[in-house]
Amino acid sequence: MRRLLALPVLLVVCMGSELPENGPIPDxxxxxxxxxxxAVPHPAPAPSPGxxxxxxxxxxxxxxxxxDQKTGASDEPASLPESAVxxxxxxxxxxxxxxxxxxxxVFERQDSVRGDKGxxxxxxxxxxxxxxxxxxSPASQMRCQTALALANWTDKVVLPATSGLPDKPRLAAIxxxxxxxxxxxxxxxxxKLSEHATGNAIDIMEFGFSDRKPIGxxxxxxxxxxxxxxxxxxxxxxxxxxxxVLGPGTNAAHANHLHLDIIKRKRGYRLCQ
Numbered sequence: 085m086r087r088l089l090a091l092p093v094l095l096v097v098c099m100g101s102e103l104p105e106n107g108p109i110p111d112x113x114x115x116x117x118x119x120x121x122x123a124v125p126h127p128a129p130a131p132s133p134g135x136x137x138x139x140x141x142x143x144x145x146x147x148x149x150x151x152d153q154k155t156g157a158s159d160e161p162a163s164l165p166e167s168a169v170x171x172x173x174x175x176x177x178x179x180x181x182x183x184x185x186x187x188x189x190v191f192e193r194q195d196s197v198r199g200d201k202g203x204x205x206x207x208x209x210x211x212x213x214x215x216x217x218x219x220x221s222p223a224s225q226m227r228c229q230t231a232l233a234l235a236n237w238t239d240k241v242v243l244p245a246t247s248g249l250p251d252k253p254r255l256a257a258i259x260x261x262x263x264x265x266x267x268x269x270x271x272x273x274x275x276k277l278s279e280h281a282t283g284n285a286i287d288i289m290e291f292g293f294s295d296r297k298p299i300g301x302x303x304x305x306x307x308x309x310x311x312x313x314x315x316x317x318x319x320x321x322x323x324x325x326x327x328x329v330l331g332p333g334t335n336a337a338h339a340n341h342l343h344l345d346i347i348k349r350k351r352g353y354r355l356c357q
Contacts (some may be wrong), residue, residue: 177207180228187235188216197225197283199266205283208264215239219257225264227283233325233346234258234286241321242291245314249296257292261341270337279328285345291318301341303332318342323356330357 177193184191190213198204209231214220215238226234238258246255265280279285290300291314304312322329322344330343334357349355 173206177228180232183232184228184235187214187239189214189231189235191231194225197264199281202277203266203281205264208283214258215243218255221257221259224260224286225283226286227346230263230284230286230346234344237318237322237325237344241325242318245317245321246291246293248317249310249314251296253293253296255291256294258288259290259292259298261287261289263287279345279347284347285328285343288342288344289340301331303339305333320356323354327353328355330355333357 181191181193189211192210192212194208194210196204196206197208205225205227207228208225209228211220211224211226211231211234214231214235218238220234238255242258243255246253262280263286264283265278267278267281268275269278280287288301290298292298299311299314301315304315319329319331319342322342326344327347327349328343328345330338331341332339
C-alpha cells in the first residue's frame with residue numbers, strides 16, 4: 085500500500101521538470117544602434133584644456149547602444165597587478181607599431197593627452213606618413229589603432245582606387261580636418277563625447293596627387309564622372325576598416341568630409357552611411 089501512494093507523487097515531480105534546458109528563449113530581434121545625430125544648431129563650446137583643432141568639421145557619430153546592466157561576477161579578474169596591465173598595453177602598442185612600420189608609416193609616439201570630461205588618450209601618435217610615400221597633414225593626434233585602420237584603408241582601398249583614375253596618378257597626400265579634439269558630437273554644448281575626443285576618429289577632406297589636381301570630398305550625387313566614382317569607391321571600402329563611415333548625404337554636417345572612426349559596438353555592428 086505504501087508503494088502505490090508514492091507513485092503519483094513521483095509522476096507529478098517528473099512532469100514538473102519539463103522546462104526548456106536553457107531557460108527563456110532570448111529575443112531574436114535585438115535593437116539596432118540609433119541612427120546618426122542630426123546637427124544641432126548650438127554654438128560650439130569653448131575649447132577645453134587639452135583640446136586640439138576644435139574648429140575641425142563637426143561630426144555626427146552614431147549613438148552607441150547603452151551597455152547591458154550586469155549583475156554577478158565580472159569577466160575580468162578580481163584583481164590584476166598594475167605592472168601586468170601596463171605590460172599588456174605596451175605589448176598591444178608594440179604590435180600595432182610593427183604593423184604600421186610594415187606599411188611604411190612614419191610616426192612619433194607622444195605623451196598621453198588629458199582633457200575635461202573623459203577626453204584624452206593614454207598613448208598619442210603623430211603621423212607624418214600614413215603609408216610609404218603618402219603624407220598625412222596637417223599635424224595629427226590619434227590612437228595607434230586608429231592610425232593602423234587608416235593605413236590599411238589607404239593601402240588596400242585608396243591606392244587601388246587611385247590606379248583606376250585616368251593616367252594612373254600617384255597618391256601623394258591625404259588631408260584631414262580633424263583627429264583628436266576634446267568636444268561633443270556635432271560640437272554641441274550637451275550630449276555624448278565625439279569619438280574624436282578619445283583619438284578614435286579622423287575626418288578626411290581631400291586626396292592629393294603628384295601629377296593631377298586634388299580630389300576633395302563633396303556631394304557628388306549624379307555627377308557621373310570619374311571623381312564621383314573614386315569617392316564612392318574609397319567611401320565604400322572604408323567600411324571594411326572602420327566601424328563608422330559618414331559622409332555627404334548622411335546629414336549637412338558631413339557634406340564636405342568623410343568621418344571615419346573605430347568605435348566598438350555590440351555584436352560588431354558597423355554604421356556605413
